[in-house]
Amino acid sequence: MNETLKRQILIVDDAADNRQILADLLKPDYTVLLAKNGQQALERAASHHPDLILLDVLMSDMSGYDVMQQLQEQEATAAIPVMLITKLDTPDDEINGLHQGAVDYITKPFNFTVVKARVRTQIRLYRQRQQLQALANVDGLTEIPNRRHFDQALAAEWGRARRSQQPLSVAMVDVDYFKRYNDRFGHAQGDRALQAVARALSATLRRPGDLVARYGGEEFVLLMPATDAEGAMRLADAACVAVLGLDLPNPSGGTEALSVSLGIATLAPAQESTPAALLAQADSALYAAKTAGRNCIRVWRPTDTPSSPAPRNPGISNP
Numbered sequence: 001m002n003e004t005l006k007r008q009i010l011i012v013d014d015a016a017d018n019r020q021i022l023a024d025l026l027k028p029d030y031t032v033l034l035a036k037n038g039q040q041a042l043e044r045a046a047s048h049h050p051d052l053i054l055l056d057v058l059m060s061d062m063s064g065y066d067v068m069q070q071l072q073e074q075e076a077t078a079a080i081p082v083m084l085i086t087k088l089d090t091p092d093d094e095i096n097g098l099h100q101g102a103v104d105y106i107t108k109p110f111n112f113t114v115v116k117a118r119v120r121t122q123i124r125l126y127r128q129r130q131q132l133q134a135l136a137n138v139d140g141l142t143e144i145p146n147r148r149h150f151d152q153a154l155a156a157e158w159g160r161a162r163r164s165q166q167p168l169s170v171a172m173v174d175v176d177y178f179k180r181y182n183d184r185f186g187h188a189q190g191d192r193a194l195q196a197v198a199r200a201l202s203a204t205l206r207r208p209g210d211l212v213a214r215y216g217g218e219e220f221v222l223l224m225p226a227t228d229a230e231g232a233m234r235l236a237d238a239a240c241v242a243v244l245g246l247d248l249p250n251p252s253g254g255t256e257a258l259s260v261s262l263g264i265a266t267l268a269p270a271q272e273s274t275p276a277a278l279l280a281q282a283d284s285a286l287y288a289a290k291t292a293g294r295n296c297i298r299v300w301r302p303t304d305t306p307s308s309p310a311p312r313n314p315g316i317s318n319p
Helices: 016-026 038-048 064-073 091-099 112-136 147-164 178-185 187-203 229-244 275-291
Strands: 008-012 031-035 052-056 082-086 104-107 168-175 211-216 219-225 260-267 297-299
Touching (some): 008 016, 016 031, 016 112, 147 168, 147 211, 168 178, 168 275, 178 187, 187 229, 219 229
Parallel strands (some): 008 031, 052 082, 260 297
Antiparallel strands (some): 168 260
């Protein structure tokens, strides 16, 4: 199967014959979307997220330059490559288009061979950028999202929570006594343990918006949008049980398996609060859990003080 079959191209031109010419040319290899004006182009780009936009410069409702600027101002469409199509064919016109963010510039009347070649090149480059972006967001050891990915997701969910005034919960997770684990069983075995913990944590997530990421070293983090403290506690408890269920050896000896400690923080983002504050609260709750003896969960509150460990299936913690 041709690898371009599922790639989407949005053709934007207020002249029906130009839209049809390009659509007929590209349909054999791509899924083609059509827009007859700038507003329709913005709506379809936002809803379909095409892999490439072929955008006419001179349109009646708004210019291609204005459309491109609005695409760049929206996070959901800013990365979509845009090729300008126009009758303007002077070097200054081409330079202007490229300076405004277009990836390429093709002129009317169309040379079909050139159009197909340039489209194919831009689709390939976009796919390569997507692959590199995906690799940049994945932790090499555990193959789950890395801290960079988490930071981006937290920023996006924070903005969404502020708009909806829904609670946002974060849980910091630390593998208990992991230095001892490495010292006793070796770093290769320690790496395998981290991979197993990552899989166990990932398996506890049920909703598409939930995220588990490796935060660094033996620390992981859970991001739980639209989740209050009670819901976060249930998920955290499931995470504790899942890790214990791996039955990895306890580095401190005894019959207990390798365990994790968790610190939870929940906020309904307000104007004066920040994602960094939410993370600091979760980290403080994690410290309380570790101080309380590990293998337990703590929920951050302004009056929190460390106390005895929570039971294995604790419900809401009571620091």
